[in-house]
Amino acid sequence: MFGVDLDGVCADYTIGFREIVAERRGVDPETLPLERTWSFAEWDMTPEEFGEMHQYAVVEKRMMANLPAFEGCADALWRLSDAGVWIRIITHRLYVNWGHATVVGDTVGWLDTAQIPYRDICFLGAKPQVEADVYIDDAPHNVEALRETGNPVIVFDQPYNTDLEGPRAHDWSEVEQIVMELAAEKMSVQPQLPGIDAGADRLDRRRGA
Numbered sequence: 001m002f003g004v005d006l007d008g009v010c011a012d013y014t015i016g017f018r019e020i021v022a023e024r025r026g027v028d029p030e031t032l033p034l035e036r037t038w039s040f041a042e043w044d045m046t047p048e049e050f051g052e053m054h055q056y057a058v059v060e061k062r063m064m065a066n067l068p069a070f071e072g073c074a075d076a077l078w079r080l081s082d083a084g085v086w087i088r089i090i091t092h093r094l095y096v097n098w099g100h101a102t103v104v105g106d107t108v109g110w111l112d113t114a115q116i117p118y119r120d121i122c123f124l125g126a127k128p129q130v131e132a133d134v135y136i137d138d139a140p141h142n143v144e145a146l147r148e149t150g151n152p153v154i155v156f157d158q159p160y161n162t163d164l165e166g167p168r169a170h171d172w173s174e175v176e177q178i179v180m181e182l183a184a185e186k187m188s189v190q191p192q193l194p195g196i197d198a199g200a201d202r203l204d205r206r207r208g209a
């Protein structure tokens with residue numbers, strides 16, 4: 001089983017959030033650097049402003065329905081799924097107050113639009129106890145917590161996690177390669193779902209058929 005984080009791994013949170021912050025502040029998005037630390041200090045953002053801005057982005061601007069997906073993510077996950085890897089989406093998106101229906105609905109809608117395959121999905125904050133064989137995450141605190149409890153974690157390369165030790169993937173072709181190697185070594189695999197053909201757009205093709 002492969003535990004897959006969403007923000008900063010499948011979905012480009014920094015790009016999506018930057019558009020909304022820039023619009024609300026009335027500034028050019030280019031003035032908010034993409035090379036940022038975890039705290040968004042480069043955007044002159046306090047933790048209080050982050051909390052308020054994130055809530056606004058999620059609830060008012062429906063950010064979770066509209067984030068760009070990282071290049072190659074869906075195709076790599078489909079190939080892993082076809083190879084028998086159980087994909088479990090793990091996300092800590094419910095830290096927004098009063099926006100849970102929006103967050104959950106927009107998240108599963110986004111996964112459909114992005115054509116990302118998954119067998120199940122967990123919305124939780126403390127990530128270690130979800131029984132995956134290997135994880136991918138971008139957040140330094142999540143990577144460290146998972147590793148402290150003995151879990152293998154692939155770091156998805158971001159400017160705020162360059163201090164962490166590897167394995168590190170810079171894009172989804174590298175993720176696929178690392179997971180396939182681990183799967184060959186020790187992951188349990190599940191047979192492919194019957195009647196599903198190749199390609200990330202396969203569900204749309206079937207719906208259209």
Ligand SMILES: [Mg+2]
Binds near residue numbers: 006008137
């Ligand atoms: Mg993340």
